[in-house]
Amino acid sequence: MWTECGIDERLRDLFKEVDASDLxxxxxxxxxxxxxxxxxxFRPTLTRNLTSEEEAANxxxxxxxxxxxxxxxxxxxxxGFTAFKKVQKVGLSPVGAYYFCAVLFTNIQTCVRRRNQISDKYSCLPPVLELYLA
Structure with missing residues (x-):
């Protein structure tokens, strides 16, 4: 999905406009x-331990x-079908399409319900459905 979505290229395009100090x-x-x-x-190496800031960031x-x-x-x-590995077999069923649709429908549910545990954690309302689907 990462490759098919072209995220690597999108990041490169976005970062072209950003000063190197603001990456x-x-x-x-x-x-x-x-x-x-x-x-x-952050990972320690054989020659360097993590700093306290790196440990805190981790x-x-x-x-x-x-x-x-x-x-x-x-x-x-x-x-639930997205979690059944025995049913979801790459090459035998469109696993990526199934999961993409499941995420889309989950997001639609979140918009309709106007919340989920993630939006609650960040005190951030999801968009209205019309805006999400626009």
Whole structure:
């Protein structure tokens, strides 16, 4: 999905307009880096321990990664078939299309309900359905 969505190219295009001192990064798990504009947790090396700031950043971002897991949980709770690995077989069924639709419908539910646990955590209302689908 990462490749098909062209996120790497989109990040490069976005960052063309940004001063090097203002670069932003997406925080991702090891599956996504060393992709362009992606960073993960700080890691110690054989010759260097983490600084206290790096350790604090890792702790903070670990909590944010849990929120991402909540999003996966919302999808699989509402659309249980997305969690059945024995049924979802790449090459035998359109796994990506199924998951894409499940995420779309989950987002629609969130817009209609005007909240979910993630929007509650960040005190951020989801968009109205008409705006989301526009």
């Amino acid at each position: 932003l990064y997406l925080y991702g798990d090891p599956a996504y880096y060393p992709g362009y504009g992606i960073m993960g947790p 702790i903070l971002m670990s909590g944010e990664r849990i929120v991402v897991e909540w999003a996966f949980g919302l999808v699989t709770k509402a659309w």
